Amino acid sequence: MDGQSGKTMRTLPDTLSSLKEFNKYLTPSWIESVSHIIKELTPTKPQKVMEDKGQNIFERDDAESDTKVARIQDEMVSLSAQLKEITLQKRESLNNYLDLKGSIRVFCRIRPLSHEQSYSSRTMFTLDESNVFLRVAETKRKQYKFDKVFDPSSTQGDVFSEVEPLIKSAIDGYNVCIFAYGQTGSGKTYTMEGKPTDLGVIPRGIQVLFDRASESNSRFLFTFSMLEIYMGNLRDLLVPGNKTNGFKNVPSLAIKTDPDGGIEIENLVAVTVNNFQEVKRLYGVGTRLRSTASTMANSTSSRSHCLIRISMTSFDAPERKKARNKLWMIDLGGSERLVKTKATGKRLKEGKAINLSLSALGDVIDALQTKKPHVPYRNSKLTQVLRDSLGCESKTLMLVHIRPNENDLCETVCTLGFATRVRSIRLESEESPDVKARKEQLLMELGQKVNDLEQECDDIRRKIKKLEDTMEHLKGPQLSVSTNIVISRPSTEELKINISKNVRSLKNHREVSSGLPRFMKPTAASRHRLGLNNNVPNINRSKPPVPPKRRPSSVYAESVRLPVNADTWQSECSSECSISMTSDINWTPSIQDGTEYSQDASEYEIKQVIFSEHETPSQGQVISFKEWQLAELENMQNKTEERGNIDIDNWIHQQILESNVTCQSKDLNVPEVTGDEISNIPSPIKSERAKDCNQAQDEESDLTLHAPPLNTKDIKQANAVNHFSRAELRSPPSRERCSNNETNKHMSESFAYHGRSRRSLQEKLDDCMLKQPNKEADLSTHAEIRSQEEEHHIGKLTKFFQALQIAWASVRLGLGTVSIGLGHDFFHSLML
Template identity: 40%
Template sequence: MEARKSVQNLAETIHSLLGLKAHFTSSWVKSVCDIIGHLPSEGPSNDLKAENSKTSTVSFSNKEDDLASAISKIKDELAALTANINQLNIQRRQVLNDFLDLKGNIRVFCRIRPVALGENFGSFKPIVAMDSSYVLLRLSDNKSRCYSFDKVFLPGSSQDEVFSEVKPVIKSALDGYNACIFAYGQTGTGKTFTMEGSPDLPGVVPRAIEALFREAVDCNHAFLFTFSMLEIYMGNLKDLLITQPRKAMDPMPLRLSIKTDPKGGIEIDNLVAFQVSDFNQALRLYRLGCQSRSTASTNCNTSSSRSHSLIRLSITSFDAPERQRETNKVWFIDLGGSERVLKTKAWGRRLEEGKAINLSLSALGDVINALQRKKFHVPYRNSKLTQVLKDSLGGSSKTLMLVHVSPKDEDLCETICSLNFATRARSIHLGTEDSEKRDQRGVTMMNLQQKIKIIEEERRNIKRNIEKLNEKLDTLAKRGTISSQELNAPHLTSELPQPNLESLRNKTSDVPIGQMSLLPRFMRPTICSRRKSGIDKQNSEDKQEFHARRRRPLSHRAESVTFPVKCKSDHSSEFDTWRSSCLLAFNMKGSADIETEYSQDTSECDIEVVVFPEQETSRGNSINQNAHISHSQQYGNRLESKYSSTRFLDVENWLHLHKKEPFIITNSSGGKRVLATPIPEKKCRSYGQKKESKLKDETKDTCSFKINKIVYHKMLNKQVDVEGFRRSVLEEVINKPQPLFEDCLNKDSRSGSGCLLHKPDGDLTIQTQDFVHGPSIIDNECDTSFMLRDLDFSIGNPKEEPGISFSSLELEPHCQQVPTGTDVEDGMGENLDTSSQSWMTGRERGPQKLKSHMALFMVNPHPEELTRTYVRSQEYAQNRGICHLLKQKIQIVYASALLGLGFQKLGFEHDFFYGLML
């Protein structure tokens, strides 16, 4: 009876709504009826069937009937409201997209950096903001140029103001559009400040992530967010969420390689992607990634980013038909600072870094310009950066470029370069319109904005109603005898606001898998939620249905699938991580991973394309498809086995482990291993400083450091281009090398006296402690320490520079595999977080004890950065049977240093140090 009544009610409600709402199509009604027909036995329609087939043994009281009918009415109302809200979502997306289209899919903002306290402003202001769209660049007293932007942020602009302009793009990302938000500009102009911000003044990235989660909660769909972070350092991709190995024996991290699917979607093979469930998790991962960035001190910025850092947030929603695509990506890109070599006076590695940054920036400019001009050929392949972003630049994707400029007159040249870049990127495709058209556009945009507001207000009202109905339903359910299962029927809850994957999964898990395909899409659990709940495992016999459930051929879904990889810890517990991959990650060719090469050496051919059997020829893709065709059955099995071996990564676990123990994860294909090492808390700066001062006190009497075996007279006679006081020091060096070395090197480097540097071309210069980087060699037999870089070396007394921290960040990518700190004596033992610790270790044992040691050090000049020291004792090497190799290599390095040769000249490859270590 009850069941018949509720069905009748539903039918009546639908019928009446049909007259009112055009979107209630007959197929929709049919699908709802179908659901009822296929719901498990608790459902009303099954009751109805049961009643028809046999006499009902259950009799309901009138009271119960009324209750059930009230509940049923509420359910119907909820369904109607949900449909209504979906309709509004579609409208809102359309209007927002029209609005952004009018604004331009590629928008360029300009932010002028404020003058810092105590900074020399210069005699005249070269850059003046005329209004919120124009800046005037004064080239000289009577010459100036005007540049137009979509928005100009004055020096006093707050982070809030900047984010308010970014917000529409974030909203549209939730609507399924890909988006890229770039920070571009001269080094030291505030790119990182804009993107990352500070704890008090959070930048675009944390704000955007927060907004995404907030808006997602506000939407009536379930979303799945995955977070990844990588950097492009000198054309190489590096996963910032996986730390580097600690020992030479430790496995190398998996190489990241860019892959493209037949539809043009880009995936980065082996890039770790974490499923994040809230803002805090994402923020903590973001901080973890920021700590691993390659930064260094340059003439222009004490903490200069030497790479492009890219944060990717993938958003998936399988049940939001109004979204542009199921999975889309938002990229936040803090570009490396553009710099003029003449100004930065960079050389060696800094120079190479600067060159790589400039090249990829100009490649990015070319791509954006080509897109703006709607050119047929877009030169994506010219850099790794543009290859990675290929599917998120152009088309319907939204691009925001925040160009940063300096207010100082001494930076005029760089400012011109940045503004020219911005002009190219903007391409002023809107600039050609006359003022009438521009006004018209302005009016249309205002109308659209108004429309968005009205729609959002309407949505809010409906949501309030939904909430009220839900409360009502809860109360009725408590009063009545209705089973919780009935209340949890998916058509009631899956569309409710504040979606929660967990609840979604639970709600749908009651439905037999065979009936899943009968449910409308919005009611079905996502692959992920099913996996998490273990449905797939439990129903392995239902593989057929599992595949049948897919709405599209596999090849079509390639861009949106994130594959999990089973991970194992060496510490007896198991962890799972998400390894973000498109279907290409299965890599039918086996070990055909393509190593990331320096960007300029690569072409589109480097991007591996896997073609699946049912794939149609993709747009503009001329790659030989037959070469990669694989058997669909085989593919299907692989897919299934991947899924069945899945568990979700607990981000908290990951973050926790990064603070504590190192662990190794393996991917399910076996063999390759990635080592994640603990990352100390950011507070290590203060820790390092504390140690440093303690160290200074302890070691005043052990400062002298003789140089007996190396004579530099000849080199020192070379022309030295340094300022007054340094020149006089050097002259002294030429006359009396030994005392000067002591004098110069034994001073506290932090006070600025610095170290002596010998460039490969023979030039000598003194630089302050900040520059010191690269591997260094200590050999107490000749009381000398070397700090060697790939093209140069310096001589210094490490004991006198306790504050210098050692890190792999300064090295060639492969050198980064060099183990992190271990105790000098036993080679293993304690981890040394700071160099000061390691120096202390050495000092505690005294010079005599150190005598038998040869050790390698990696220096990281960045005082804020995590500091790790790499020390290996000769004894330890001997124990491990590699002493011979170690000695030989160190001798070569010595010879190289003495001859003034760099490593590269001797033909040393990146992995030179790797071989030295255990």
């Protein structure tokens, strides 16, 4: 008897009993026959059924839940496939949309007038959605066409909504360049960086990147770099260098072309970033080192081009255009007529350099737009750096800024001229009205399609999430361990893992972990999150693969907890010739930037590495296609690692070491001395050191800005540590700067460095740094050493004389006391 008919038999007496209720409507003979049947059924059949139930209840429940789980898994697999398909369609549609709009687009933003500027200036402009009409004379108006015009009342949100498709395109694997162009004080930095209350394109864009990466089922690795082009030279803004000494102690950045035609910048620090908070912090440090100065037009005028590069690598997203691509966000130096600024000396040279490179950029974009056979990339460092991100399948957006001031009319005309040139009006004017109309229609359709597909993706994701929850409810949370093989974004540590080895039973994991030192085992929280606490059965590998479970964003390891500062993020360091302003931006973190479990998460990731290293793969194991794919991914990951990224932990670690050296030598290290960075690291000793630094500043009035030697070298050494190979895990994370053995010991604890609480290690490091005598650092020259030795001798002599004086005084005091005492009545009486 199958389950269904058994169930029917069990419920038959009940059914018949209920039928008896209808007796008033039925004939007596019918009732009698029904009663008879009930009598026969009740004593025998239900009893048997109950016995069966007692025996099989657990088996049946298991079977039922297994069937349900299998069904859910099937459904998830099919939904995942559907999601992939729709994502691909969406990428294509978005790409077509952007191509149709033009791979090089130009927007114009007109900044509002400040209070002191005359109201009449407004009449200079008339605007519509895509045109600016400039009154150049009483009766003459000049028209400038753009892809989009933002009037003075437009918000940061308005601007970003138009920029966002490009950011999405970057996630799809395209190289993207976003420029802010305009005269000094026209609002370039405002648009790109924004204000704490009104974030600009850079923070919003980065937030979108992380959001989309976490939504995606693919793994992403993000690295952050920041550099400036100052007077034709590249400078890494993530290496605290010597500004007054022209960054001489820092290795120069060299532009290299790789065999695939990609551009790499040799020696440029690329820090692996896992969330928005980390980027925010790096950005703050970079901004502080940027060359700015007070000019007639802007008190904090940018004297260089500032370039932010986010490199994205995805290992398992074949639908992406490229496995590795870049998003550049560039705040260009202010374009200005040197005659007007009346700049002289250094300011004049800076202005000339900015103008030259801007003109070279214009030439390149013009050549690309008009499809000239030769594109003059080599004419400036700016265009050389961006060579692989300008033109050929990449997307470019130029945000042109204007000041609607009558005094700035000439500047405005120049800016608009530049915009016209890069937008290639000539090409557009060749289009017939028919073509234009069709293009508009197509754009509308494509835009709608992209939105619909996005909506569909969201729906599928929601469904998958629901199924995951149901599954977790049915089977316990252990499945997340197996499905974490493919997470949204890998941490750098994970890149070293032979991912295929991670498809192992929980039992195996437990066995291996039991042999590990305590600090390498998962913490209670991570075990709980990953379901390791539950007694769960081994994963049945014959079951259909479960689609990847998205990792909660809080798991994106952030090893350093950064307090969210509600105050304006601003500090200032000035030197004799230029002012270096920090960013006053305060990027409010999103909910996704949770850091509560971050330490925990990174611990787990490290432990996973160790698990896999201890385990030996079984002999003759059949490698599935998926495993083969994973091995391929690993190859790719290794390639990426060879490029030399640096983890934010290592980077911050370096900054800490630098700050110690800086404090010891009483040099002012710009990012550290402000105390912002120090206060961000939750070590009590840190603040002590900050105090020391401040004292050093007070003591030495004419501080010079010296780059600590070997700084970049150390950072590069730290690159290697980031990737956690077995050998590397045993080697110290970076070159030791401490001379004493205790420090070296702590530095060598690379397991502890990555696996243990960062805070405790930090405190240890700080502690031993503080214990070190400052003497060594202070005695930088031979003369200083000699003078110190002399001082030492003088000190010894002085002490000797002091001791002698004290002894003599004591003797005299003793004698005096005796003579007084002997003459006293008390002694007289004693003697008598």
